[in-house]
Amino acid sequence: MYFTSYEFLGFVLVLGLLYYVLPKKAQWPLLLLGSLAFYAASGPKYLIYVAVTALSVYGAGMLMDRDRNGVTAWLKAHKEELSKEEKKAYKEKHKKVRLAYLLICLLINLGILAVLKFQHFGWVLPLGISFYTLRAVGYLVDIHRGTYEAERNPLKFLLFISFFPIILQGPISNYNELAETLYGPNKFNWKNVSFGLQRILWGFFKKLVIADRVLAAVTVFIKDPETYNGVYALFGMLLYTLELYADFTGGIDITIGVAEVLGIKVAENFDRPYFATSLKDYWRRWHITMCAWFRNYVFYPVSVCKPMQKLSKFTRKVFGEKAGKRIPVYLSSFFVWLATGVWHGATLNFIVWGLLNWLILMVSEEFEPLCTKFHEKAKFSNSFGYRIFMILRTFVLISVLNLFDCFANVGTTLKALLSIVTTGNYAGALAGAYEAFGLSAADYIILAVGIVMMFLVSLIKGDGAFLRDKIAKLKFPVQAVIWIGLFVLVLLFGAYGQGYDQSQFIYNQF
C-alpha cells in the first residue's frame, strides 16, 4: 500500500476515526493491528521477517535487562560477605553474558539483512527492512548499554518495530523517544489533527506535484545516458537532485503528519538540507536520524574501542601529536561511510558514493585550519554573497554525489560527469535540454512554482518554527484559502493522471 494511494488515505481515515472513538485503552492495540494490516498489504509472508526481528530483539532485551537487575539484586544481598575483587569478578562475568545476548541477536538480525541484501537468488527484499532493522539494533544496543529499560510487553514492542508510518522509510526513531507518545493515551486534539493533515497535504504536494513529475523526466535521462550527455547530463543531474529532495522530504512529511494526527511525535529527519554550506553541514541536515544512528552505534563504539585507542597511542608516537590524533578518527569514519554505503545497497555505486563522501569530508577536515585562516583575513567571508556561494557549491557537490545513486553504475556516472565538462553541446542547448526529457512548458511552470514554494517554506522556517504556526495565527478565511488552495494544487497538478503509475518512494527500496 503506497502512501500515495487512495487505499492509504482510506486506511488512515478509518484508523484515525476508530483511534479517537474507541476507548483510550484500545489505541495502541488498534495501531498494532493497523500496522500489521498495512504491512501485510504488501505481501503477508513478509510479516515473518518483521516478527523474527521483533521477537528476537524483544527476547534479547528482556534477557539483558533481567541479567542486569539480577546482578544488582544479588550484589545488594551479598554486600557484606563479598570482597571487592569478588564483586568485580561477578560483574565482569555477567557483562560477558549480556554481551553474548547482544552479539547473538545482532548476528541474527544483521545476518538476515545482509543475506537479503547480498543474495542473488532473486528474493524480494521485504519493504522497510533496512529501516526497521536499524531501529531494532539501536534499541538492542541501548538496552545493552543500560540507557533505558527494556519494553516488557511483546506486543507493544512489535508495535514499535512495525508502526506503519515509519516502517517503510523511517525516520529511524529511538525507542525511548517514540515510546513517549506511541502507546498513548492520546486525547483528540484539534491542533495536532489539523497540523498533521496540513503536513500530509504538503507532503503530497512535494511527492505528487514535484517528485513524480520530475520522475518521468529522470527516467528518460537514466535510460539513455549516451544520448543525454553534456548539458543534458547536467540538467538531468539537477532534476534528480530535485526529485530526491521532494520525494524523500515529502514522504517524511506524510509520515510525520500521519503520526501527528494520531498524537504521536516522530523525530524530524531534515533541516533544510539544501541550505547547507558544506558537506559536513549537509549531513547534519539530511537524513538526520540515519546519521545519528551511524554516529551513535558505529562511529563512537569503533572510535573509542580498545584497539582503536591503542592505535591512537601508536600513531601519535609515530606521526606526532597532531597528525597521530586524527588517523584513528579518520579510520573510524571510513568504517561509518563504508557501512552507510552498503546499507543503501550492496552494490559498487553505493560503496563508491559512501567513500567519496568520506574522502571529501576528510579532505575538508584537513584543510579546515587553512580555510579558517583564509576566512579570518578575507573580508568577504561573512558577506551574504559568500554564504550564497558556499550554499551553491555544496548543492553542486551533493548533486554530483547523488548521480552515483541515480545511475546505479559507477562507470556511467563518471562518463556522464565527464561529459558535462567535455561535451560542447552547451551552445543553443537550453532549448534542446528543455524539450529533451519530455516535460512540457506547463510542467516547467508547475515545477518552477513548486520550487519557489519549497524554497520559501524553507526560508521562513529560519528560526525553527514551522510555517504552519505562522499560518495558524492568520484569520480563519485566510487560512482556509491557503490550505484549500494547496489541496486544489495537489488535485489539479499531482502527477497521477493518465500515463503515470503510482510510484513508490525512492527510499522504500533501501
Place this chain on the structure above:
Amino acid sequence: MEKLLEILQDLHEDVDFETEEHLIDDVILDSFDIVTLISEIQENYDVTISAKDIIPENFNSAQAIYELIQRIEEEEA
C-alpha cells in the same frame, strides 16, 4: 578540572569552556572533537570512557565532562 580545561582549550582556542553549557546542542564540539577529547581524557586521567557514556548530557559543559570523569574514576576504583 584545570587539566580538562587545558585539553578543551587545545581543541578549540576560541571557545570559553568555563561558561559554555551547550557544547553538544550547539555543535561547538562535533563527533570528531568528541573522539579526540576522549583519547586525551583517557591519556591524562587513566579512565575508560565507553560509547554508552557519549550522550549530550555528559558533554554539554566542562563541568559535565569533569563529573563524568569523576563518576568513572569512582566506578573503576
